[in-house]
Amino acid sequence: MHQLVLLLLFLFLPDATFSTPAAGPSCNRQCGSTTVPYPFGFSGGGGGGECPILLACNATTSTALLPRSTAAAPYPVLSFNSTASTFLVSLAPSCGRGVAEVRSALDGAGYGVTSRTGLFLRGGGGGGGGPATTGSNSSSCNVPSGVMSAILHTAQCGGGNDTSWTCVLSAPPAPGSPAAASGEGQFLRWDSVAGAGCQDALTSAVYAYTAQGVPSIEFGIAEMGWWLNGSCNSGGGGGQCALNATCHDVQTPDGAWGHRCTCADGMSGDGFAAGDGCHYDSAPSGECAVLVLPTVINYISLLSFSSR
DSSP states (O other), rough: OHHHHHHHHHSSOOHHHHBBOOSSOOOEEEEETEEOOTTEEEEOOOSTTSSSOHHHHHHHHEEETTTTTTTTSOBBBEEEETTTTTTEEEEEOOOOOHHHHHHHHBBTEEEEEETEEEEEEEEEEHHHHHHOSSTBBOOOOOOOOHHHHHHHHHGGGGGOOOOEEEEEEOOOOOTSSHHHHHHHOOBBBBBHHHHHHHHEEEEEEEEEETTSSSEEEEEEEHHHHHEEEEEESSSSSSBBBBBBBBEEEEEEETOEEEEEEEOOOTOOSSSSSTTTBOOOSSTTOOOOOOOOHHHHHHHHHHHHHTTT
């Protein structure tokens, strides 16, 4: 009788009411009081708990940092967006930060600068008090001159009187286009940055649209996109996604193919089988939310009464 009751419960319960954690050891995703989403973490170097994408940790402030951060040049992570497979990094205005240094810090293993991020450069060729475009796949950053003057003054470039700057922004593919659907054109083209001929990376800005469709610009940050190696059909890609998650291919900055895992609409989580998977907000990872329908209870009660 007990076996029949359990069978009826599983038959009537929706599939999405269960969210189970991945078996086996997991990577350390804790930095002080901050928890980062999988595939990021702070452990590595062998062992069962190695994380696919490593970050540095400032335990004093509970802040995740890009691995190449230093006390003099930190790159703190501000926020994560698992749905879009992106995260934001602070890039405060500075006149002493070289382009090579910025590329080394932002172009990491498993992540890169997205094509929605514009880099503002100075020194060398291209500067002229306004935006310049470089490369056939770049577009103007369209920044009000007053805003850039304030940024240059704050950074004290050239004693506060230097107003020359160049902006490089790779043009992302149009939403819904074949290139966007196939995962192409998602990252900044560093050959366009090199083509500007500038030595210093002043700051960056993220170009986006609000929920109402109004263009917006946020200065002092860079949007980063992440991936895991291998395409969805390569044998290792799609197999890393959790149940109720979809695998999407993405072309990485060096031209190779990686993949991302995205939870189904209405569900939360990182989308990876080795992470938190996918779940509804009322059923967080590692817990089991059981929805027992009244008709099931009544039917089970009737069976229990009949068996006496």
